[in-house]
Amino acid sequence: MKSRLTSKFINKYLLPHRSIIFNSEQAFDKFLTKRKTLNEKKHKQPETLNVKSDLDKQMLGDMQVFRFRFRHSHEKKILYIPGGYNTLQPSVFHWRFMDKLALSTLNEIVMPIYPKAPNYNIDDTFTAIFDVYNQLLTEVKCEDIVVMGDGTGGALALSMIQQLRDNNEALPNKLYLISPMLDAQLDNDGITEALDKKDVIVDKQGVQRILDVWSQHLPLDDKRVSPIYGNLEGLPPIYMYGGAYEIYLPDMQRFTEMLRDRDQEIHFYEYKRMIHAFPLLPIRESHKVVKQIVETLNHD
Secondary structure, X not given: OOOHHHHHHHHHHHHHXXXXXXXXXXXXXXXXXXXXXXXXXXXXXXXXXXXOOEEEEEEEOOEEEEEEEOOOOOOOEEEEEOOOOOOOOOOHHHHHHHHHHHHHHOOEEEEEOOOOOOOOXXXXXXXXXXXXXXXXXXXXXXXXXXXXEEOHHHHHHHHHHHHHHHOOOOOOOEEEEEOOOOOOOOOOOOOOHHHHHHOOOOOHHHHHHHHHHHOOOOOOOOOOOOHHHOOOOOOOOEEEEEEOOOOOHHHHHHHHHHHHHOOOOEEEEEEOOOOOOHHHOOOHHHHHHHHHHHHHHOOO
């Protein structure tokens, strides 16, 4: 990444706090022990962040739910499922992005702090996400709900919608995927050594180790873990954003081709020289993505 600004965020905020590179089993065990303790604590608004939108803090059962809205707008909802390899809590960049989405889209942004590994497993996570979605259905019609997610949160979002479709339940109006993890096997031929070196955020072995714990040792190609193997028909329109410097990119490209072969509506925006989940960073390209989201939200 040549941008000095982006490199600053990577080196100062992302790598020290969200690295999933483990040099040994002991290092991985230490990471999980730390996550267990941290995830038992209540998630809080970052102290360094001044949220401009109105912030509502709620509980849905034992789960925290944060709602961001501007000028009391709540007629349309964006259910945002933040990524973090199903173990990390939302970062300050997630919080900034939620605030920006609320102010830009005039939708209420709903961000659940869903159950995560190692304290909880795949069944707990999906149960909680469905609970939030069903709660929103008591407030507005499904046509007024959009689902978004980044990274593994994007995988959860897509899998959730596939499960809704399989059960003949109400689907949201649109699905937005930001740098989604679509195939946990990460064995796409396009994931070259050169691309792997460019991706300074996502580590293949780290992702797979964490997902193995979270999924209770399901195969990596299980459709709830890797939604690219689920049924890709009958889904709402999908809008997807990816960077050229992330190992998830080849599967995003493959996913796009698979959807187009099925006449499924897909809009894929590939950004040059961008890293994983770049729209969350306070950089120029993020403003472009938010503008595209606003334009497509209002497009039927």
